[in-house]
Amino acid sequence: MVSGTAFDFPSYVQDKRSQLEACLAEYLSGNEPPALWDSMRYSVLEGGKRIRAMLCFASAEAVAADASATASSTSAMVTSVGATASSSASVVEVVMPCACAIEMVHAMSLIHDDLPVMDNDDFRRGRPTNHKVYGEALALLAGDALLVRATEVLARHTPPVVDRQTLVDVIAEFARVSGAYGLVGGQVDDLAFSGQLAQQLAQQIGVDEKTLRSIHQRKTGALLSFCSWSGAYLVGARGELADAFKQFGELLGLAFQITDDLLDVTGDIKTLGKTPGKDEAAQKATWVRMFGVEKSRRQVADLQEQLEELLRQTCIASGGRAALNAIVDYVVTRQN
Ligand code: GRG
Numbered sequence: 001m002v003s004g005t006a007f008d009f010p011s012y013v014q015d016k017r018s019q020l021e022a023c024l025a026e027y028l029s030g031n032e033p034p035a036l037w038d039s040m041r042y043s044v045l046e047g048g049k050r051i052r053a054m055l056c057f058a059s060a061e062a063v064a065a066d067a068s069a070t071a072s073s074t075s076a077m078v079t080s081v082g083a084t085a086s087s088s089a090s091v092v093e094v095v096m097p098c099a100c101a102i103e104m105v106h107a108m109s110l111i112h113d114d115l116p117v118m119d120n121d122d123f124r125r126g127r128p129t130n131h132k133v134y135g136e137a138l139a140l141l142a143g144d145a146l147l148v149r150a151t152e153v154l155a156r157h158t159p160p161v162v163d164r165q166t167l168v169d170v171i172a173e174f175a176r177v178s179g180a181y182g183l184v185g186g187q188v189d190d191l192a193f194s195g196q197l198a199q200q201l202a203q204q205i206g207v208d209e210k211t212l213r214s215i216h217q218r219k220t221g222a223l224l225s226f227c228s229w230s231g232a233y234l235v236g237a238r239g240e241l242a243d244a245f246k247q248f249g250e251l252l253g254l255a256f257q258i259t260d261d262l263l264d265v266t267g268d269i270k271t272l273g274k275t276p277g278k279d280e281a282a283q284k285a286t287w288v289r290m291f292g293v294e295k296s297r298r299q300v301a302d303l304q305e306q307l308e309e310l311l312r313q314t315c316i317a318s319g320g321r322a323a324l325n326a327i328v329d330y331v332v333t334r335q336n
Contacts, residue, residue: 007322007323007325007326009323009326009327009329009330012054012326013050016050016053016057016092017050017053020050020096020099020100020103021045023096023097023100024045024100024103024104025041025045027100027149027157028040028044035134035138036141036142038134039133039134039139039141040145040149042130042133042134043108043110043111043124043130044103044104044146046125046127047125047126047273048103048107049334051256051327051331052099052102052223052224052227053099053103054323054327055224055227055228055252055327056095056098056099056102056227056230056231057091057092057099057231058323058324058327059227059229059231059232059245059249060091060092060231060232060234060235061091061092061231061320062232062316062320062321062323063232063235063236063241063320064091064235064320065316065319065320066316066320067236089159091235094158094159094234094235095230095234095235096157097153097158098154098230098234099227100150100153100154100157101150101153101154101174102174102223102227102230104146104150104153105147105174105183105223108142108143108146108147108150109143109183109223111129111131111139111140111146112139112140112143113187114129114130114131114139115136115139115140116131116136118187119282121275122275123269123273123275125273125274126273127273130142130143151171151174151175154174155167155171162234169233170230170233170234173226173229173230177223177225177226178223181218181222182218182226183218183219183222186214186215186216186217186219187219189214189215189218189219190219190285194282194283194284207290209290212287215285216253216254216287217250217253217254219257220257220260221249221250221251221252221254221256221257222250222253224249224252224253224256225247225248225249225252225253226249228245228246228252228324229245229246233245244310244313244314247310248307248310248311248314248324251303251306251307251310252307252327255303255304255307255331257287258287258300258303259300259332259334261279261286261287261296262288262293263276263334263335264277264278264280264286264288265277265280265293266293271335271336272336273336287299300332303332304328304329304332307328308325308328311324311325
């Protein structure tokens with residue numbers, strides 16, 4: 001239960017998680033070659049907080065709830081698209097393929113991130129990492145296959161109630177945030193500034209706040225921003241409303257990554273499900289390294305206030321915001 005509200009976030013997550021995981025299992029039910037699909041399922045179907053999928057669902061629901069609850073001019077366009085969507089498919093059904101695609105790309109980024117050639121991690125989600133079970137070659141290829149399967153699922157399974165131009169916009173943005181402008185670019189700079197690409201990028205030494213913020217925004221914020229934006233956009237949000245959801249995800253991504261940097265210092269392996277202290281050992285450019293624990297905590301608290309204010313200012317009725325407020329609360333207080 002989230003303090004100060006009657007919103008039952010654990011039940012919300014449990015309900016959405018079971019729907020999501022049933023769809024993920026269906027989308028990943030292939031079997032040829034068997035070891036490849038086993039490796040793909042291993043990293044997608046077991047564990048994970050599913051916060052990205054929750055953000056996509058909650059954003060779509062907030063926009064749809066607002067569209068049916070108000071008749072303001074701001075929501076007029078949302079009303080028409082949202083009403084169409086809800087007449088033949090529920091809001092959750094409309095965004096489900098997108099939420100599944102997001103979780104697949106997130107999982108593949110973790111597989112690749114854990115490889116010896118990158119962060120070289122043995123544990124993830126409380127279990128051996130993918131390459132520890134399936135070997136490096138298969139882990140790499142399972143990641144590749146998940147990346148393209150994600151796009152296939154998004155393109156093929158998004159219900160026809162979403163007009164095709166909207167779907168093209170979402171697929172294009174999904175590719176953009178996954179690639180050089182987002183996760184991949186952020187990861188390259190993350191490695192570069194920790195010295196892991198020092199030979200290739202010898203000119204990059206030392207990191208300032210602007211650069212660190214940019215790494216966090218691309219490595220983590222870009223996908224979280226896509227989660228909230230795509231959920232809202234698929235049910236009809238446009239213009240300032242869609243922009244507000246994009247900004248919300250970006251700020252949430254920064255809060256998420258700073259919290260991640262803090263947990264690497266303050267967490268333990270049992271609660272985290274992965275090895276703590278890895279950032280320090282690899283001399284990573286992290287928020288804690290730049291600002292220390294106390295200042296990083298204060299910055300997370302500042303971001304929480306900004307996020308809550310952004311939600312208040314966004315033209316969404318307060319009832320529809322409850323799940324998004326709960327997600328903010330969860331992201332900044334999480335222990336794993
Ligand atoms: C996307 C094409 C493509 C390649 C991947 C390796 C890589 C490029 C990017 C690394 C991105 C990365 C691992 C960023 C860190 C983000 C982060 C804080 C992950 C942990 O997310 P949680 O805590 O994980 O939500 P769970 O296990 O709960 O799902």
